[in-house]
Amino acid sequence: MNSILQSPVSDLRGVGEEKQRELEQLGIATINDLLHHFPYRYENHEVVPIEELKHQEKVTITGEVQSEPSVRFFGKKKSRMTVRILIDHLLVTAVFFNRAFLKKQIEVGKQVTITGKWDKHRLTISVQDFRAGAPDPAKQLEPIYSVAGSLTVKQMQRIQAEAVKHVYQIVPENLPGEIRERYRLPGKPETFQALHQPRSREELKHARRRYVYEELLFFQLKMQMFKRMERQSASAQPFVYDAEATAAFEKQLPFPLTNAQKRVVREILEDIEAPIRMNRLLQGDVGSGKTVVASIAMQAVFTGKAQSALMVPTEILAEQHYESLEELFAGTEVTVGLLTGSMRQKEKRNVYERITDGTIDIIIGTHALIQEPVQFNNLKLVITDEQHRFGVGQRRILKEKGEDPDVLFMTATPIPRTLAISVYGDMDVSVIDEMPPGRKPIETYWAKPQMLERVLRFVQKEIDQGRQAYVICPLIEESEALDVQNAIDVHAQLMQFFPGYRVGLMHGRLPAEEKEDVMQRFAAHELDILVSTTVVEVGVNVQNATMMVIYDAERFGLSQLHQLRGRVGRGEHQSYCVLLADPKSETGQERMSIMQETEDGFVLSEKDLELRGPGDFFGKKQSGLPEFKIADVVHDFKALETARDDAAKLIRSEVFWKDEKYLGLREYLEEAGAFQKDKLD
Template sequence: MDLPVSEIHGVGPKLLEQLAAMGITTVRELLEHFPFRYEDHTVRPIMEAEHEERITVRGTVHSEPSLRFYGRNKSRLTVRMLVDGLLIQAVFFNQGYLKKQMQLGESIVVSGKFDRHRLMLSGGTLKAAKASPEEGLEPVYSVKGDLKLNQLKTLIRQAFQQFGERIEEILPAQLLTAYRLIGRKETLKFLHFPASPQELRQARRRMIYEELLLFQLKMQMLRKIEREAEPGQKKNICQERLEELLSGLPFQLTQAQQRVLKEIVADLQGDYRMNRLLQGDVGSGKTVIAGCALFANANAGYQGALMVPTEILAEQHYESLRELLEPYQLKVRLLSGSAKAKERRELAEELQAGSINVLVGTHALIQEGVHFHKLGLVITDEQHRFGVEQRRALRKKGIRPDVLFMTATPIPRTLSISAFGDMDVSIIDEMPAGRKPIKTHWAKPAMFSRVIEFVKKEVEKGYQAYVICPLIEESEKLDVQNAIDVHQQLQQLLSGIQIGLMHGRLSAAEKDAVMEAFAANRVQILVSTTVVEVGVNVPNATVMVIYDAERFGLAQLHQLRGRVGRGQAQSHCILLADPKSDVGKERMHIMTETNDGFELSERDLELRGPGDFFGHKQSGLPVFKVADIVEDFRVLEVARQDAVKLVHSTAFWQGEDYEQLRRCIAMEEIFQHGKLD
């Protein structure tokens, strides 16, 4: 199977070159180049077809075919056919040669897109004239350059004839029996030459499971190898002290928070180093869980570090952790980029001496000269805001510290299983009691004056508002509201109200100054680009207005909405949008229907697809040939469970039945597209 394609009869130098351009160099790669769709040429009654559905029909030629030429070398061939008692018109583009194959009164079989209103088949292909057609499913492959589709089909058929008997089974008999899966040889045959939809279904079912199982096995093997290479520090956690902290909280943890905290504590005490992702919707209470983890870690005799993306967020976390931990004689300090040299020197000395229990800061934590005495736990908040190297640098400040990543971006379960399969994932999927759901409204641009009036009334009550715009300044390409223009417009409309402006081109110090003024209510309305998306806590803000909301993804809209609703007052999110596309309208409807970030993330995944969810820069997700992690999420779950069992079984590593599976995994890199850190 790993023989070069030149071994296939009929493959010469030119064909070899064309195949290489498509990434096909071996017989295996050719036989695993699957069709991307199938055309169903089964003859059906014409009135069964939906409007604009592609259908194959049999009928008799009712009129002399008419051939017309237009443009440059373009033609349109039209013929009237009698099909199932109906007179329909069949249209063929640039296939003038077919005219000779259509004789009055003769039976022909035609495939095309059916227009029910005009009783017309368009973009037709003539399947057979006098001969009876070969009905069934016709595979359609992607081809590049000069290689013709029929050439590729002939080549695949030839490869099967020569090497089909060499196709080896890679799945063990146990799994084939358990899931009633067909063999690998049959699978490849049915994918390329399905005689019926049933055969194709069987083949797809088998191949989807195989692809997802191989992927999950790689993830679990990677995880096992990494865990065993880096044993944990096995901390002695004092449960009584932790209970004391929890009973002193002014609120009770939700069941979801209790479950997640238990998982984290088990990791701290475990043999292996923690590598956990903590997902929690905006306002679900991740910070208090981080505080409890840092408390447990400190009481076990270790230092903890919390790294956050912005200085203002670092200050907020610092104040929260001081309030939580200092009553228990734990020392919390803040290291920021703006700290004076003397202050930094003193802090560095205390840190190295071990008198600081918890250090909070931005990426200043990973700079030279910051040395911990005994670092045991590293927590990174909004982990996607830091580069891989920054996160790795912080981990290297200690000897195999436990690592906890936190994110308020809800990641659909299917993607977290795939992208973070080598990590443990904890989810806080319950909101604290007493929080009022944010009311979300979709307003058309014509309602702008009413929106401004509403914002003005909220400010007059003593509350504050965010106004978010997609761009910083005017763009010729996009007709969208921009922050600078909106800021000027609002200053004219709302005189007497302090309106701030924030965007990505401001320096870090300028951004912090604007946010500090807003947090202190010296600025009542903050006009901003999406730089406020993450982490700023202003409980007094009750209104979020988002201009051109249809231009944002659901996950981003939800993150922005989460900036309000942090106090006791009822909060509102107003989506100013006039979407032209169905996807844009769908987004607006979904946003007004639910506040559940995880439900939104699943819907966003359906609308955008997995490639766009993380952004193309580093999705880390493999490109499957047959499987689709959105459509096939149930199979993904099963494959993950099977992979976990296999990797932890002796039979998988040593049994003969698993030899081919092991060999198949060994042939590939653990990740073709790089591991997600």
């Protein structure tokens, strides 16, 4: 990169030691950093005809001064100056507070341009910005920057103008000419100038379009490179499995596959057979049949004389998967094993031996699967359920138990296409977007807090019929900051409301063994009601649970509410979800209405993304979401898809790796570490 761009910001006129320190607080050390500190919005100083001005809005007007300024002083340093201005045949009063020094710049008969708050009824404007003369076309859109310390927006504007003036022309171009021509994108220097000093909305629109595409293309190039390296593993060989035996296994399943399940099975089996390493995300709503799809993949691997491993986050989930797979493989030669941390040493040693000698074909377990004693005979397929619950390191250790095994990540969290492309862009994505027939829809109701007693009577009615209920709260303990129901208080209240009934409590601060124990007791129907925080969101399958009551439901996102609702409706009985909420905001009301309208997790996830934005969708701890300077994966979704397709074509083409015109893109991949295989998991 040009050495001037890497110069310290102190090289610019007007940037002394204090300003330099304040800029460093914003992560700005070099002139290049400064150029990449873009405005977060633009103040509109475009002049609008007076009849189109909106009451109490900030506007810009221009007209001829009709009267001498009149100034009144009050207090020690306070003043109020008024002046009459003729605008489009209307006399308007401009009011200046504490700016009497401008009096000398205002002359009768001369044109002035004013920005301020418009009062339509009084025909007055409270002046915020003043300029003698006609509007400056180059300053119709004022860039507004984030600042730190005592640094003001005006000072930042001056510093940026200085930087742009001196260096924008030497900013290196990194997009090949053919791409710029294809999409009619401006050059890199012009893009920087327009983003910092737009002369028109049209110019700003094209500059933004250029920068968004570039950000997304670079990100997708990195993703597609990781994908290529994952798939083209050196030791990957074609895998031969018995397609007829797998088709026969599919036919003897207790229920026919849906069309979506058939499509996904085909995608996975093609990957297993191919001389590439599968790296696939399988998305499917709760109850959509992901486990059945996984069982067919594992059966295919068995026919090719290899092993499969399924890693899940909790022991109870491991046991449930074990029981359901034992049932599916009953009457076949497939041997299913279970490995969890709480098993006795003797049991564990026996399982270790059978994994090593290959007499266990499919092993289901918790993170116990990645312990050192576990040595596989011939591991071909690794499946992780609710993969976001495992750390990158844990998933990698399991992969390393075999020689570049195929990897299938399963999740019941519906991820919008936008985020699937962004966060999981290095994977192939399969979606089961169809539910098996015969499932009863969960009846969802929105109840105000004052209806709580009626809701609890309804819960009692279900329990008296032998059913069970979940009651979910947002917090563990009472908080002064948030007036929301907490799990410990609600548990105490329900113990009083339901004397003689068995009410359990579970939350994230309990030790793992206690959580497992409470969940086991609920699953075994030793508890009638389980009061919990969102730790029950993923996992356990209690077919007898028919009631889900969610306190302060407006505090949850749509996707989380949907996940919680999915804990019920798993058995033959009609199930219900009651959202206890008194949302004051339109967004909260909209969420409650949407929850009553649809059970489609993908529809809900898209709506959730629109309402909350990508940053909140996964919660604050999500690290996989890329951070862009200007691009927004929701707003710029079409550009994201275009960039992904372009990146995939470039990475696949031989010309990309040889032609000089793509050198800038290849250098970016090198700098981004895309050639390091373990950079991204």
